[in-house]
Amino acid sequence: MPRQPRLDIPGLLQHVIVRGIERSAIFLDDEDRSRFVDRLGSLLVETDTDCYAWALLDNHFHLLLRCRRLELSRFMRRLLTGYAVTFNLRHKRSGHLFQNRYKSIVCEEEPYLLELIRYIHLNPLRAGLVSDLDALERYPWCGHAVLLGYRPFDGQPVDEVLLRFGKRLSVAQKYYREFVADGIAMGKRPELVGGGLRRSRALSGEDPEKGSHDDRVLGSGYFVESLSQEEGLCQQLPPGMSLGALQGKIAALFNLPTGHLQMRGRQNEYSEARALFCFLAVQKLGYSGAAVAAKLSIGPSSVSRAIRRGEALMACRATLGEWWEEQLKQ
Numbered sequence: 001m002p003r004q005p006r007l008d009i010p011g012l013l014q015h016v017i018v019r020g021i022e023r024s025a026i027f028l029d030d031e032d033r034s035r036f037v038d039r040l041g042s043l044l045v046e047t048d049t050d051c052y053a054w055a056l057l058d059n060h061f062h063l064l065l066r067c068r069r070l071e072l073s074r075f076m077r078r079l080l081t082g083y084a085v086t087f088n089l090r091h092k093r094s095g096h097l098f099q100n101r102y103k104s105i106v107c108e109e110e111p112y113l114l115e116l117i118r119y120i121h122l123n124p125l126r127a128g129l130v131s132d133l134d135a136l137e138r139y140p141w142c143g144h145a146v147l148l149g150y151r152p153f154d155g156q157p158v159d160e161v162l163l164r165f166g167k168r169l170s171v172a173q174k175y176y177r178e179f180v181a182d183g184i185a186m187g188k189r190p191e192l193v194g195g196g197l198r199r200s201r202a203l204s205g206e207d208p209e210k211g212s213h214d215d216r217v218l219g220s221g222y223f224v225e226s227l228s229q230e231e232g233l234c235q236q237l238p239p240g241m242s243l244g245a246l247q248g249k250i251a252a253l254f255n256l257p258t259g260h261l262q263m264r265g266r267q268n269e270y271s272e273a274r275a276l277f278c279f280l281a282v283q284k285l286g287y288s289g290a291a292v293a294a295k296l297s298i299g300p301s302s303v304s305r306a307i308r309r310g311e312a313l314m315a316c317r318a319t320l321g322e323w324w325e326e327q328l329k330q
Contacts, residue, residue, distance in 0.1 A: 007106045007216050007227060008071045011244015011295070013052075015116055015218065016076065017103040017193075019060040021096045027056055028091065033141050036061075036083050037153070043079055044155025048248075051155050052113065053120040056141040057127050062120045064107075068244045072104060105193070106227065108219030110297035112192070114164060116218075117143075118183040119192050126188065133181055144180065148173055160257040192218065223294045243281060243295045249327055250277045261296060272313060278303050279310025280324065 020026040027033050033056050040063075044051050053064040067075050084097040107116060121136070121144035130136045137148050146153045147161060149169075165179070166172035183189075217224050247261055254273040261274055274296060281287040281295075282303070289303045296303075314320050 007104075008073050009106070009227070010067055010069065010071060010242040011247065012066070013107040013109055013113065013116075014065050014067070014072055015105040015107055015120075015193075016063040016065060016072070017060060017105075018063075018076075018080065019099050019102075021099055023059050025058045026060070026087070026097055027058060027141075032087060032090070035086055037141070039082055039086075040079060041154040043075065047075060049075060049155065050157050050160075051143070052157060052161060053117040054143045054156070055120050055123040057123060057129065062123060064116050064120055066244065068242075068248060076102060076104075104216075106217045106219070108217075108223040108294065108297065112218055114161075114179065115189075115192060117161060118180050119189050121147075121180060122183055125184070133177075133184070137177075147176060157257070163257060219294075222290075227291075227294065243287060243291065246281055246285065247277060247295070250280075253323065271309070275306045275309035276313055276320070277310070278306035279314065282307055283311065284324070 018026075027036065036056065040051070040054070043049070047070040048068045049070065050066045050068075051063055052066070053062070055062045065072065065075070080098055080102070087097055088094055107113070121142055124130050124139050124142050125133065125136050130139050136142065136144055138150055139145055140151055143153065143156055145151045146156050147158055162169065162172035162176060164172075165175040217227065250273050251257060251261060253276075256270070256273055261270070261277055277296070278292055281292045282289055289300050289307075293300050293303045298306075314324075
């Protein structure tokens with residue numbers, strides 16, 4: 001059976017797994033790892049891409065990415081090609097370094113974002129590269145240490161993740177650490193590596209054929225169905241106005257971290273931001289309600305109510321109309 005094309009839609013969360021050719025080592029020493037991390041960080045900043053979690057192992061690595069301006073395929077081509085060239089020169093080798101096709105899985109943000117961060121950051125411990133959780137916190141080749149403040153890394157949205165655990169940094173890091181510790185006993189978590197709906201139902205004893213599923217997607221049947229609509233629309237919309245780009249503009253307008261549009265809560269600023277996002281996405285950009293609902297991990301009825309609130313918000317605040325006209329010109 002031929003492989004399906006990638007779901008390469010800007011703004012979506014993607015879990016990327018890259019392995020060395022024939023599972024050979026792609027990092028031979030810390031100099032290799034440092035060069036790769038430097039290249040990754042520079043590319044994240046340059047392309048306005050977020051990396052929520054990452055972990056380097058000997059013969060493969062994991063990234064949890066949200067590409068906003070650049071397609072995932074172009075981002076990965078630049079990352080892998082540049083590193084392979086420097087690796088080959090440094091180690092006096094030639095030929096391919098990576099498997100021809102890396103694995104990329106489109107992920108529904110709720111409830112999978114935090115689960116994937118935990119899963120990815122526990123990889124060095126599961127692989128035996130560190131002895132325990134204390135050692136993992138100081139392991140320099142994993143985003144876990146970044147979230148706990150032990151090393152800096154450009155392109156990893158630390159505040160956006162930690163705010164899901166608490167408003168005070170020390171409290172958020174404490175609960176994040178406990179969350180990761182709770183994941184150790186869960187093992188390898190095969191249900192998190194693609195085809196999430198189908199595999200999780202099979203593990204729980206439910207009918208794995210019930211509802212839509214796609215091995216390229218980790219998410220609910222509703223999310224899977226919505227992707228086909230969004231994928232088609234992305235071909236028609238002007239560059240830079242994907243749902244991810246719109247989300248970033250709304251977050252900046254309300255002075256909120258981008259991920260807060262997905263967070264639950266009735267705080268006025270969050271509610272107004274979501275309402276304006278829904279109205280502009282559906283009424284101004286032509287996205288389907290299903291695509292917007294999947295982006296925010298809410299139901300279609302919630303999107304309909306939010307659209308009405310967003311329309312009222314635009315009508316009563318003249319400055320919002322002016323702001324939107326400026327965004328369309330950029």
